[in-house]
């Protein structure tokens with residue numbers, strides 16, 4: 345059997361912010377390969393460089409050394425092959441849901457040289473996404489008339505408009521309540537299967553990381569690095585009931601313990617205890 349294609353290959357990636365005393369080694373010597381159509385989740389203590397890595401993959405941030413190849417080509421800045429979704433939905437308040445979804449594509453098709461056929465293709469794709477994301481009934485509404493979950497659906501639909509082969513998501517469901525999150529999990533798994541995208545997904549929620557990911561990449565801070573990678577050996581057909589299985593709980597416990605160890609939280613607590621004893 346042919347081995348799955350390497351979609352993203354990161355090698356020896358280093359990134360620093362600031363100078364001299366204020367210097368932060370945000371990422372130190374990151375090596376990571378993501379396969380085509382893989383769903384990789386990134387977890388780790390605050391400040392370990394998850395967002396920086398994602399922004400670099402999106403071409404929004406420069407690097408100091410190392411290389412990032414997508415489809416075996418070195419990336420140079422953002423590209424239509426990669427789309428990003430952030431925690432704050434960042435929709436255009438003055439555009440309707442339908443316009444928000446269509447807008448990005450029409451911009452990329454380039455205002456002046458846009459042909460009628462291109463406009464029609466964009467409309468067709470926008471309609472298809474409105475339906476598959478359960479947004480058809482709010483197509484003419486404005487973002488502020490929608491719940492957070494619905495706004496995030498619009499942001500995801502907008503990101504998918506240009507048929508990116510890679511979707512980069514930075515805590516996309518971080519602001520949503522637990523029930524809405526569960527619905528969004530099944531939605532994003534559906535999108536992943538339907539659109540055949542490769543997904544890199546940052547989250548603070550270890551349960552979310554295991555439920556969604558084929559692999560969970562655990563990063564550690566100071567300097568930002570990859571600490572360990574966990575294979576998630578759950579059935580490809582996810583079911584919320586799985587979260588109660590012994591395997592799921594054992595993996596969750598292992599990852600949480602490792603995050604605690606790498607974050608320095610323990611030592612901070614110990615220091616605090618020492619101080620209070622004095």
Ligand SMILES: Nc1ncnc2c1ncn2[C@@H]1O[C@H](COP(=O)(O)OP(=O)(O)OP(=O)(O)O)[C@@H](O)[C@H]1O
Nearest residue numbers: 361362368370389390391392393394395396397568
């Ligand atoms: N533009 C910037 N200028 C200076 N330092 C930065 C910048 N962006 C990030 N950093 C620093 O780089 C490190 C990694 O930040 P990053 O935002 O990638 O972490 P993170 O893992 O996403 O954290 P969180 O879980 O809190 O979102 C942090 O120490 C942060 O302060």
Ligand SMILES: [Mg+2]
Nearest residue numbers: 394395396514
């Ligand atoms: Mg972050």
